[in-house]
Amino acid sequence: MSSPDDRHADPQLLASLNALEFFKLIGLRIVDLRPGWSKLEIDWRPDLCQPLGIMHGGVIATMIDSGIAYALVLSEVATQGAGWVSVDLRVKYLRPASAGTLVCESTIPRLGRQIIHGESIVRGADGKEIARGDSIYMVVGRGEKAHPGLGGKGD
8 A cells, every 4th residue: 555645744743652651562663655555564462462473463453453544644635634534443454473674554534524434554574464454534623622621621
């Protein structure tokens, strides 16, 4: 997967995004971003596995959801001051991952004013597909905080 837009995220942006505590906890790395595209990686570790020794499906789902969300970071939605939240996530697990580095590439095939559709493919170190997923995101708070408790309308 790739984007026709060749602008990449600057190293400072990637460093700040990779500093998120949850990402550090599970070892998820944002490798590269372009408008409408992202690439994330995670290394197989025993503590991220289910009892049979394969990567837990929740970790793979996290890669898919996060990959789509970060494909939006350099998009026009972000430049308009809007945020986005996932309202639906579907994952299709195709084969187990039991070693190596998993790579997730995500794209945004549909960027609407209110609804966004994103897709991801997770591959193993051998390049074979581990999982595919897609998500629907809702655009929130163009130019304002989306939740009243966070400083939006009604505070």
